[in-house]
Amino acid sequence: MIWKICRNLGVTSVLAIAMLHGQQSHAASALDGATVRVIIAHKAGNTTDTMARLFAKALEKHLPETSINVQNLDGNGGTLAMNEIHAAQGSLVTIGFVNSSVVFTQVTQGEAMPYGLKEFHWIGALASSQRVLVVRKDVIDRADPAKLPGKPLVSLAMSASAHNYIDGLLLNSMTNLRLKMVPGFKTDQQNAMLLAGDADAGIGTYENYREFIEAGDLVPILKFGTVGYPDELKTLPTLAEIALPTASGDVISLATQLSDMGRFVVAAPHTTPAQREALVVAFNEVVADPGYLRALKDANFIATPEDSAKVTRFMNDLLGNHAVVAKLRAAIECGQQISDGVVQSCDLAM
């Protein structure tokens, strides 16, 4: 024990000396002396939250002259956090960690939103969100994507604008799967209901379901994206592979890309070009930092970072393409009608 304390003190001292050294030698940054306010659009303890906190810790090392201030603001698929980041003013540099649900929310509730995603600066993407569809082991037959729809599978979500709710609607409209989406369940409740047999299916990050999959309670049957999944899911069919021939290729591609990029780092609209540049440089340094990568690995996370240019291009292409947005909206509306039992299928040819 004493040895361990001494060792930790030693490590701390070495880190402190290294940081002091870093302070003397690091290149001047537009963020020197500034306070960076980090808003995490997820509740504390969530996978993205843990990942974001590890990132923020590493960021402190790369920006020794900058004060980093982390807070959680979860709710409505990241829109609360995006709204706060959008409203940020003054000398504070405000960045956020959000997932791809902010894109869906923008598309479905665009007019009601007090912000537009195009106004933000996209610093990069941390990792894939590893989105999967899982079912309880005893409903696997009904959930076989190759079979015709039988009784709809009950699937739970936080709210009608949550990421997994929209994912479920897209599955309804683009595949043979039939999901009855029910909102109002926190993530923990969703898992508890799945284990209890009160729900049939769940959509979310692989990390959320990993324990239950490993224990044999849940079976993954579909993955939304193509990267960031563990080896054991390599053979799992993707959304593109099981989509109906009539499904829009644009919408499938969009859902796949959103899962692959997954967890975005975004800066407030008022961020100056110099600060933005410094944030991008710091992001690139952090995602290549061996210490950060080791910490991610220790926590069972798979890093698949994307740079600012790629994410910005993706966002601009998507949000500027009204035809794709219209197809996505149509698919979501169709999925809702199927979920409500109003129709069995829709004609989405556009």
Place this chain on the structure above:
Amino acid sequence: MLDGTLLAYLSALFFGTALGFVCGLIPGLGSRVGLILAIPLCGFWDPYPAAVFLIAMHAVVHTSSSIPTIAFALPTSGADAATVLDGYPLARMGRAGEALGASLSASAIGGVLGAFAFILAVPIARPIVSSFGPPEFLLLSLMGISLISAVSREGMLHGLVVAAIGVLCAMVGLSIRTGEPRLAFGLPGLWDGLDLPALVAGLFIIPEMLTPSRFLDEAAARSAKLTTISEVLKGMVVALRYRAILLRSSLYGIAIGLMPGLGASISVWLSYGYAARTARSEIPFGEGAIAGVVAPEAANNSKEGGAMIPTLFFGIPGSSSMAIMMAALALAGVAVGPRMLGQDIALTYLLGGAVVASNLIAIPLFFVVVPWIVRFSAVRREMIAPFAIVIGVTASLIHEPSLITHAQLLVATALGLVLRWANWPRAPFILGFVVGDLLETSSYQTAVIWGWSAAARPMTIVLAFILVGWVSYLLARRKKSRAVPAEHPDRRGAILPIAFFAIASLAMLDGNPTDRMPVLAISAVGIALAAVILLTPRRHVQQRLDHGSLRHAWLVGAFLMANPLLGLTASSAIFLTLLLHVQRMRTVHIVPAVLLFIGLQLVLLTLVLDIGIERDILGRGVWWMLGR
């Protein structure tokens, strides 16, 4: 096999307990912030001792949080607010030591029972957790609603009206069914719903501090200066007389704790309401009944043992702080999940033992701290009130120092002062707030997923029988004892709720029909009940609070409004100086007291909580004047 040496486990246990105790003592810190602060410290131990450190820290937060709650009426959560109702009146009677002793007994027993439940749940955990779903939550929320009468001593109708306001406030935010804002008045800051700490501060702390207590006995309060360990011991023994309440409240806590998503406040308020309905007490509930301290404290601590069951056995956090605990354990290298029911069973017993041990270690810590703190509670309330108000405001702004939180604090304070002035009950608001959301959500989910077939679920049948029996008992008891309260509520107090319901209805007129119906229904019921109160003449003489007792309310209003402009530090300093001056404190005492307090506040905000000194502390006005 467990790793680490005995010394490592003991150091983790003691350090974790001490840290948790401190986090509970400081309003605004609590379990969630404490766990986040504790994560970096885990590196000092191997994974399993680090898990002991985290569990020990978390287990005792609610034990020490009763100290500021009872001594200074400083609850920082909806759960703690239940303890204020009787704990603070006891403190003002000079029985703070006794109340704290009772809370210590209840907390320790609740915590230990929760830990045993966790250990004993190993073979039956899964069927228990699986037997509860939305249909059962719906019945539990109906039980909660049935307890409104228990916390409405001043008048059942009044309690229902106040609870309806609470239910409406719970509806503020984005609708889960449509994803659209509801009762948000076009303010995105309200999409996340109202902030419970701000509501508690406005409804309970500030009105309590601005009005003289009906139970205040200055002579007795002065005797609190002499509070000794023997008084705390006496309180501990007195609490043991309420064995049935202790046991029942602990069971409530464990049962609700193991249901993910139900929230801590529900178990505490259910326990309090049930105790208020069934316990025999010389002093009425709400005026200083020891049982009113015992019930919520036992439930508050035992629920953590219950919440550990789904968290550690299935990886499903039973509460928001347990979600952080899970992440902290993962970062410390401890994997939780079904393994803990089998190959890692030793870890299960280790963590259960850590909860028991930390609850026991907290007892001597409590004895060390309490006599010092109780001495402060005996200081004239006029001197304590300014500091308590600033602490309450600071605690409610710590997590979300936005303009919207300031506005909520201001509105809640206005509502709290009016209700206090009119002698209306305030506790039903919190009950309505914590239960209302559950009622709406679970009824919708039950209808969509099960429909009438929900009635065939075994646990639903059991709970339905309990609910019917409970309501029958309440009705029979109510017929027998129609006690007339000593002070009647002022019927003019109904004007504010009517205005409240009318505004809510108007705001929803062009809203989504799915979201509009529940709001209009609650508002209609609220307006009807309030109208009955307003139009029913009272036969009894009014014994309302004298209006002069609220003479400093304007100063509090100015403080709350200046806060976003000048920031917490400057506005707190000005408010404290002015109010202490008005209270005739000598200038030579004011200056060092205010400087010391502001210094401690700054240390907490900047060094411990790492809140940026820009806008949040200095205020938007100052920042604007500096041109930044």
